[in-house]
Amino acid sequence: MLEDQESPVKIRVNNLTKSFGDLTVLNDINFTIKKGELLAIVGPTGCGKTTFLNCLSKLMPTTKGEILIDGEVANPRKHNISYVFQEPTCLPWRTVRENVAYGMEIKGVGKEEREERANKIMELVGLSSCADLYPNQVSASMMQRIAVSRAFAVNPDLLLMDEPYGQLDVKLRYYLEDELVKLWRTLGSTVLFVTHNIEEAVYVAERILVLTNKPTSIKQEVVVDLPRPRDLIDPKFVEIRKLVTELIRWW
Amino acid sequence: MAYQKVEVKKPLPLIVLPYISVIAFFGLWEMAVRTGFIPDTLLAAPSTVVQTFVDKLSNINPDGATLGQHAWTSIQEAFIGYGLSLLVGIPLGLFMGWFKVVEGLCRPIFELIRPIPPIAWIPLTVFWFGIGLTGKVFIIWIAGIVPCVINSWVGVRMTNPTLIQMARTYGASDWQIFKQLCIPSALPMVFGALQLALTYCWTNLVGAELLAADSGLGYLITMGGRVARPDIIVLGMICVGISGAIIGFIIDEIEKKLLAGIRR
Numbered sequence: 001m002l003e004d005q006e007s008p009v010k011i012r013v014n015n016l017t018k019s020f021g022d023l024t025v026l027n028d029i030n031f032t033i034k035k036g037e038l039l040a041i042v043g044p045t046g047c048g049k050t051t052f053l054n055c056l057s058k059l060m061p062t063t064k065g066e067i068l069i070d071g072e073v074a075n076p077r078k079h080n081i082s083y084v085f086q087e088p089t090c091l092p093w094r095t096v097r098e099n100v101a102y103g104m105e106i107k108g109v110g111k112e113e114r115e116e117r118a119n120k121i122m123e124l125v126g127l128s129s130c131a132d133l134y135p136n137q138v139s140a141s142m143m144q145r146i147a148v149s150r151a152f153a154v155n156p157d158l159l160l161m162d163e164p165y166g167q168l169d170v171k172l173r174y175y176l177e178d179e180l181v182k183l184w185r186t187l188g189s190t191v192l193f194v195t196h197n198i199e200e201a202v203y204v205a206e207r208i209l210v211l212t213n214k215p216t217s218i219k220q221e222v223v224v225d226l227p228r229p230r231d232l233i234d235p236k237f238v239e240i241r242k243l244v245t246e247l248i249r250w251w
Numbered sequence: 252m253a254y255q256k257v258e259v260k261k262p263l264p265l266i267v268l269p270y271i272s273v274i275a276f277f278g279l280w281e282m283a284v285r286t287g288f289i290p291d292t293l294l295a296a297p298s299t300v301v302q303t304f305v306d307k308l309s310n311i312n313p314d315g316a317t318l319g320q321h322a323w324t325s326i327q328e329a330f331i332g333y334g335l336s337l338l339v340g341i342p343l344g345l346f347m348g349w350f351k352v353v354e355g356l357c358r359p360i361f362e363l364i365r366p367i368p369p370i371a372w373i374p375l376t377v378f379w380f381g382i383g384l385t386g387k388v389f390i391i392w393i394a395g396i397v398p399c400v401i402n403s404w405v406g407v408r409m410t411n412p413t414l415i416q417m418a419r420t421y422g423a424s425d426w427q428i429f430k431q432l433c434i435p436s437a438l439p440m441v442f443g444a445l446q447l448a449l450t451y452c453w454t455n456l457v458g459a460e461l462l463a464a465d466s467g468l469g470y471l472i473t474m475g476g477r478v479a480r481p482d483i484i485v486l487g488m489i490c491v492g493i494s495g496a497i498i499g500f501i502i503d504e505i506e507k508k509l510l511a512g513i514r515r
Contacts, residue, residue: 057420058420091414
């Protein structure tokens with residue numbers, strides 16, 4: 001197979017359009033995500049990023065267009081789609097371990113494998129020590145890590161992240177972004193990361209799609225071919241960051 | 252570092268005030284009856300009520316049963332009715348909160364029955380079941396079911412929508428979401444219903460017994476009226492109050508234990 005030379009396309013989005021009555025929010029969006037890629041999407045505030053994710057995750061019906069996973073129409077029952085929301089989504093009556101396993105439970109993963117995968121991921125993100133605590137006993141950043149772990153644990157075909165670290169302070173953010181990159185590289189998942197923070201996008205992504213204002217379409221694609229771990233003050237990093245900033249400012 | 256338990260001393264007046272008010276209340280009441288300010292045909296003095304209480308523990312006159320038998324009848328009726336209303340009301344409310352079909356089917360009838368005071372059912376229940384246990388259980392069931400349905404329903408409705416979305420993106424079915432998210436979210440409200448429904452059941456029980464019964468605490472009060480014995484009336488009222496408070500306290504304790512076990 002040719003897998004090693006060129007990763008196959010995992011996600012293909014064709015003519016994605018979403019309108020609410022007369023208001024067109026998403027206008028004819030086309031793009032692909034390669035298998036195992038970490039793609040970031042940035043755009044001006046209120047450009048419909050969340051609507052975009054809700055369409056991709058099938059939480060919302062689309063007006064036009066299709067989303068294909070491995071060439072098939074996306075279906076949350078059939079495909080493993082994970083979604084990490086902006087706000088924490090821990091189930092307060094389950095322990096950290098049970099929360100991490102929740103996605104797998106819905107997917108019908110067997111008990112032993114659930115335990116095993118949950119343990120592995122909790123080990124990776126440093127949640128093992130609080131595996132038997134309840135969410136109200138851990139900090140806010142821990143809660144978001146639980147959600148991220150739960151999302152990775154189902155071996156997602158597509159992992160959607162909606163500004164998962166938007167509410168955390170800068171230092172913690174860098175830490176969690178590193179953790180995300182680590183998880184992604186270890187598990188080889190296909191990730192779509194939505195953020196309004198340009199630095200964050202350049203720091204984590206392999207490729208960035210810049211969106212326009214409403215009606216939203218893709219303005220430009222920026223490839224970030226920097227080595228990891230990335231250096232925030234590397235001139236190349238700064239250059240890409242400036243480029244993306246310009247693209248967003250210029251509408 | 253362990254937390255130190257700090258004893259905060261209440262100022263003396265705050266400690267004695269409740270006692271003063273209770274003593275003053277009963278003292279004034281006793282005085283009012285003793286001095287003839289209120290004739291003893293209209294109200295019994297507390298001391299008389301205590302005497303009647305001791306007497307009624309073994310004496311079946313003039314109403315045909317001892318105090319214990321009356322209380323037992325009432326408690327039996329209350330708990331059967333209460334249990335049935337929980338059994339039907341809580342699942343019904345939970346289903347109505349999540350499944351649109353159930354809500355569509357049950358809501359109009361529920362809204363129609365809800366504003367009817369349970370006591371208004373008495374004449375019908377007398378036709379249907381006579382004046383025995385079944386009729387009163389029915390009234391209590393009607394009374395208790397309303398808070399059960401409403402609380403469970405609201406509890407399910409209060410499930411965090413983001414949690415539901417999260418489960419949906421993993422492909423959870425409606426039933427899975429109901430079982431794994433909605434029911435646990437609704438639990439605190441459901442426990443609230445246990446307490447509320449008990450109050451409804453107990454008050455309506457006594458109401459039902461006042462009008463159609465041959466024993467029970469409410470019946471004792473009515474009979475006291477018939478034979479012009481204010482001491483029996485007051486005794487009945489006090490028993491209703493005290494036993495209601497005791498049952499409420501027990502339910503409260505059980506609820507605390509259960510909630511602590513489930514939500515930690």
